[in-house]
Amino acid sequence: MYAEDMTTVDLPGRQRAREAFSSVAPEAGAAKPDPILVADNVVRRFGGLTAVDVGHLEVQRGAITAIIGPNGAGKTTLFNLLTGFDSPNSGSWAFNGRPVEGVRSYKVARLGMVRTFQLTKALARLPVIENMRLGAVGQRGENFWRSLVPWLWRRQEQEITERADQLLARFQLDTKREDFAGSLSGGQRKLLEMARALMVQPELVMLDEPMAGVNPALKQSLLTHVKQLREDGMTVLFVEHDMDMVHDISDWVVVMGEGKIISEGSPDQVMGDPKVIDAYLGAHHDGAVKTVAGQEVEAGDTPPPQVSESEQR
Amino acid sequence: MDFVSIFNAAVTEMFGPTLLVYALAAIGLNVHFGYTGMLNFGQAAFVAVGAYGLALMVVTFAPMWFPGLAAGAVFWLGILLGLIGAVVLALLLGVPTLRLRADYLAIATISAAEIIRRVFRSSTLREWTGGSDGRSGFADVFREYGMVFGFDRGARFSWGPFFYTGTQLWVMVVGWILVGLTMLVVWLAMRSPWGRVLKAIREDEDAVRSLGKNVFSYKLQALILGGVIGALAGFISGLTTGTVIPDTYSPQFTFFVYAMVILGGAARVFGPLVGAMIFWFMFQFLTQALRQLSVQGILPPGVLDPTQVGPIVFVLLGAGIIALLIFRPQGIFGDRREISLDVR
Amino acid sequence: MRRAAIFLTALVGSVIVALGIASTPAWADGEGVQGRLSHDGEPVAGAVINVFAEDQLVGSAESDADGEWSLPLPGAGLYRVELDEATLPEGLVASRGNVREQNVPIGRASTILFPLGTEVLEQPDEALGDEEEPPPGDGEPPPEEIIPEDPEGEVEIITGPTRLNRVVSHVYSGIHLGLIIALAGLGLSLVFGTMGLVNFAHGELVSFGALAAVFFHVPAYAFGLPLLVATPAAVALGVLFGYAQDRFFWGWLRKRGTGIIAMMIISIGAALLLRNVYQYYFGSRRIVYRDFTSQVPIEIGPLLVVPRNLIVDGIAIVVLLSVAFALVFTRLGKAVRAVADNPSLASASGINVDRIIRLVWATGTGLAALAGVFLAMQEGASFIAGFQMLLLLFAAVIVGGLGTAFGAILGGLIVGLFIQVSTLWIPDEFKYVAALGLLIVVLLVRPQGILGRRVRVG
Incomplete structure (x- = not known):
């Protein structure tokens, strides 16, 4: 694979990450040398189904960690819980040592923990560049009164635009700068979403199935971008189905099954774990959609009465 | 058929005080619906609160609370009460309901607006609010200000097809200034990062949250801004006729304002004003033309007698709203591209 | 924030209730007419109002120092109320006419207004003169549809003298209203x-039933059929109307991919259109x-009730039970519930969602039409009743x-009882x-409603 062809000299971040993991035992809930995110006893139930029941999870700083698992394993739900988009029945977790359970989603993002979504959320009727500018935090012009006085925020807006243009160029979206985001292809939207998340200047980037629905050509470029994040000093946590990709880029893999963490380890260690193989084969026999009391509970469901969970409290 | 006088009357209305009430209400609603994507079906309540804030302060509260105060000061206190009322209503309405999905928000806001109208018109509170007859006698100070500028109460001004009384013209001067100012504010705000957040919320709240913006706070700010602009419409409404009547602020009012916003093109600065002008012109023209057709017996009573003019105009408007949304949802001046990308 | 919101709402609610308790309605029980005469805000005393039933003088009243007058009447029915203009102060006339035809409902006093002025304005055709759209001119208020006041969703309460009588009557009328709401609400839900x-x-679908029954039943319109025949005819027409609406309109919009918010605003336009077509006609x-209009109440224990209402209740219960039965036990009913639960999943499992929606429109409109007839038996049919x-x-x-289907039934009963009690x-x-306050509180604390299911997001 491409990454393996490169020398470690080109990828000092990768080198550092792999070294850090060398002393970590490949078992569920393993302690890491320098965790950026630590979660304990996170439980989320939907009716009778326990969607997530994670005893202990640590995410190593500066590494790329993948969460894999069959459909309905609770990966996306865990993402939603950690980022404040859903509230758990119980559990606690800390980001950079700071407890963040119960913190609202937008505050979690401001702390430096930014996520993307499985179903891409490009802001369709805004131009690409506006999507990007939106991502910048601490904008003076986002206050109503100051917004009426352009010269108070013009300068900052220019800086933001420059940063946005650099990112767009890096993600090869610069030609689409003025297009409505709704006119982009699925893969381009994924790129845009990732670039927009970087505008927040996060420490931890959480990508929910970044490869879903992306064509092979774009996949390679996405992979390169994800690796580059690690080289830039960011931590990446991502959910993925594509085992090739997981194997290619991740330093550490967390396997979930039926809400629990069933295994952890380096990509090679995990692939050889019989529990993992069981979980995947079992899932094939189950069929893709889990049902509880006749209700589908898979993500992407059309939701009737919905209160955005993040605003619950 | 006297088409010229019908046309003149309709054109006169197209720039007149009532148009201004609708235009301001629509500019406010455009902030809610057009820019932020909030389905506020209670805009009538904001207009009512503005009008009643002014009326009740002057007629009911000031004599009780500040018996000795000069009439001019009382008037401005009334304006202040109307504005505060709109902010408080936005908070009361928004804090609990803004978490709801769009269609639930619509039901909650229309219900809240009906509660407010019914409380204003209740005979229990007649002593304060005047019940279903409403309140009058609060516009004197405003009209005296007009006289200072030469807009005498009895005067008649006519120019080309336009024909207004002094009272109306004075209301129009103030009203058009308010329309201009509010459009300027909306224009400035919507091209700023603040407006960008609102438009992003319209597209996808969760995405905006994931980027560290407090969506709830922005929605509340938008609700307050649009609501305060609605209260300005309430002032104009009250000062034009010198009365506030609760049933003016029925759900129907809000529905018409929606039609205007969509007609002119949602999320455009001039959209609501243009939409209101076209809507109001059509309404006046149709009403007057059909009435003449009926009164002069050109349409026989079996087809259209004078009492049926009202219903027929509303039938046409209803059909117009339906056709507009089906065939041209972006409004007359909207950009088809923006709508065809609609993800909802 | 959320707690503050609930607190504020509760506060506002209790203030409203407190204000309410402090006052007593002008008329507690019994039929009558009442009004207040004034000119330029000054009460007009000493004016005489005569009330006739079929040209027989029933009684007279004179306005007091506050301009107020009232007259109890022997029973519900159609009365002619005349203001004797000769008794008005010099120079004043009833500017909108001095005669009103008034249909006084059971157990309530009707308020009758005679606007006074120095000259007679445009003569109204109907008893609703002062509700008429004002002529255009200076300072014309924004346009208003003519909306007759009161009663709205009204079920009259007949009651005996004791507190127990009152409580029982209110509870009964709550159930009665609740059943009508449940019938009407099922289709909406x-x-x-x-x-x-x-x-x-959806309100216009209720009016549709009430007016369709007028069409079949009242001789001035078409066939003059007895109500027992006209009601099923109205319901059948309702079913047809619902089917046609979806077949030719909503189904077409779905196919065009019209957005749901756009459809919602389209439905507002449709309501305006329908309502005014009714009014035109x-x-x-x-x-x-x-x-079944003037029935003598019968006594069942502490409850006084007209037989008509009991029969209406019986029919409503039978209809609701059969709908519930069909939803639970028939193939089609199960399909309806499956689609209501999750349209995309139902579609994936081979249910023809379009056909189910059409079925829902047809039956929902039929039920709404039945509710409209029942409602109109109480308060009369009008173009605005459903709205x-x-x-x-x-x-x-x-x-x-x-x-949810059962939620609509349960919610109807709760709201009916809540209102009347x-x-x-x-x-x-x-x-x-x-x-409406109850509605908002429910949205605050449990937006999915009692029987709704909280759904996972994302």
Whole structure:
């Protein structure tokens, strides 16, 4: 694979990450040398189904960690819980040592923990560049009164635009700068979403199935971008189905099954774990959609009465 | 058929005080619906609160609370009460309901607006609010200000097809200034990062949250801004006729304002004003033309007698709203591209 | 924030209730007419009002120092109320005419207005003269549809003298109103469940039934059939109307991919259109059915009730039970519930969602039409009756759980009871406010309603 062809000299971040993991035992809930995110006893139930029941999870700083698992394993739900988009029945977790359970989603993002979504959320009727500018935090012009006085925020807006243009160029979206985001292809939207998340200047980037629905050509470029994040000093946590990709880029893999963490380890260690193989084969026999009391509970469901969970409290 | 006088009357209305009430209400609603994507079906309540804030302060509260105060000061206190009322209503309405999905928000806001109208018109509170007859006698100070500028109460001004009384013209001067100012504010705000957040919320709240913006706070700010602009419409409404009547602020009012916003093109600065002008012109023209057709017996009573003019105009408007949304949802001046990308 | 919101809402609510308790309605029980005469804000005393029933003088009243007058009447029915202009102060006339035809409902006093002035304005055609759209001119207020005041979703309460009588009557009338709301709300809830549309024109489907029955039943319109025949005919026409609406309109919009928010606003346009078509054809009067109107109440224990209402209740219960039975036990009913639960999953499992939606429209409109007839048996049929009931229907389906069939029934009963029982403590005019308050509180604490299911997001 491409990454393996490169020398470690080109990828000092990768080198550092792999070294850090060398002393970590490949078992569920393993302690890491320098965790950026630590979660304990996170439980989320939907009716009778326990969607997530994670005893202990640590995410190593500066590494790329993948969460894999069959459909309905609770990966996306865990993402939603950690980022404040859903509230758990119980559990606690800390980001950079700071407890963040119960913190609202937008505050979690401001702390430096930014996520993307499985179903891409490009802001369709805004131009690409506006999507990007939106991502910048601490904008003076986002206050109503100051917004009426352009010269108070013009300068900052220019800086933001420059940063946005650099990112767009890096993600090869610069030609689409003025297009409505709704006119982009699925893969381009994924790129845009990732670039927009970087505008927040996060420490931890959480990508929910970044490869879903992306064509092979774009996949390679996405992979390169994800690796580059690690080289830039960011931590990446991502959910993925594509085992090739997981194997290619991740330093550490967390396997979930039926809400629990069933295994952890380096990509090679995990692939050889019989529990993992069981979980995947079992899932094939189950069929893709889990049902509880006749209700589908898979993500992407059309939701009737919905209160955005993040605003619950 | 006297088409010229019908046309003149309709054109006169197209720039007149009532148009201004609708235009301001629509500019406010455009902030809610057009820019932020909030389905506020209670805009009538904001207009009512503005009008009643002014009326009740002057007629009911000031004599009780500040018996000795000069009439001019009382008037401005009334304006202040109307504005505060709109902010408080936005908070009361928004804090609990803004978490709801769009269609639930619509039901909650229309219900809240009906509660407010019914409380204003209740005979229990007649002593304060005047019940279903409403309140009058609060516009004197405003009209005296007009006289200072030469807009005498009895005067008649006519120019080309336009024909207004002094009272109306004075209301129009103030009203058009308010329309201009509010459009300027909306224009400035919507091209700023603040407006960008609102438009992003319209597209996808969760995405905006994931980027560290407090969506709830922005929605509340938008609700307050649009609501305060609605209260300005309430002032104009009250000062034009010198009365506030609760049933003016029925759900129907809000529905018409929606039609205007969509007609002119949602999320455009001039959209609501243009939409209101076209809507109001059509309404006046149709009403007057059909009435003449009926009164002069050109349409026989079996087809259209004078009492049926009202219903027929509303039938046409209803059909117009339906056709507009089906065939041209972006409004007359909207950009088809923006709508065809609609993800909802 | 959330706690503060609930607190504030509760505070506002209790203030409203407190204000309500402090006052007593002008007329507690019994039929009558009343009004207040004034000119330029000054009361007009000493004017005589004569009331006739079929040209027989029933009684007279004279306005007092506050300009107020009232006259108890022997019973409900159609009365002619005349203001004797000779008794008015010099120079004053009844500017909108001095004669009113008034249909006085059972157990309530009707308010009759005679605007006074120095000259006679445009003569009204109907008794609703002062509600008429004012002539255009200086300072014309924004346009208003002619909306007759009161009654709205009204079920009269007949009651005996004791507190127990009162409580029992209110509870009974609550159940009665609740059944009508449940019938009307079922279609609203299922249309939302199956196609996601909050149909603001659903009230007009209720009016449709009431007026279709007028069409078949009242001799001035068509066949003059007995109400017992006209009602099923109206319901059948309702079913057809619902089917056609979806076949030719909503189904077409779905196919075009019109957005759900756009459809919602389209439904507002449709409501405006329908309502005014009704008004064009039937006028703005309240039209009273001929059959079963003046019945003598019978006594069942502490309850006084007209037999008509009991029969209406019986039919409503049978219809609701059969609909519930069909939803639970028949193939088609199960399919309806499956689609209401999750349209995409139902579609994936081979259910023809379009066909189910059409079925829901047809039956929902039929049930709404039946509710409209029942409602009109109480208060008379008018073009506006359903519109005035719409927010009550919203309250019912939200309380019960929007999109669920049984939620609409349960919510209807709850809202009906809530409204009628609340009037034991608060003035009549606030009962609607109370119901809307209940709606908002439910949205605050349990937006999915009682039977709704909280759904996972993301």
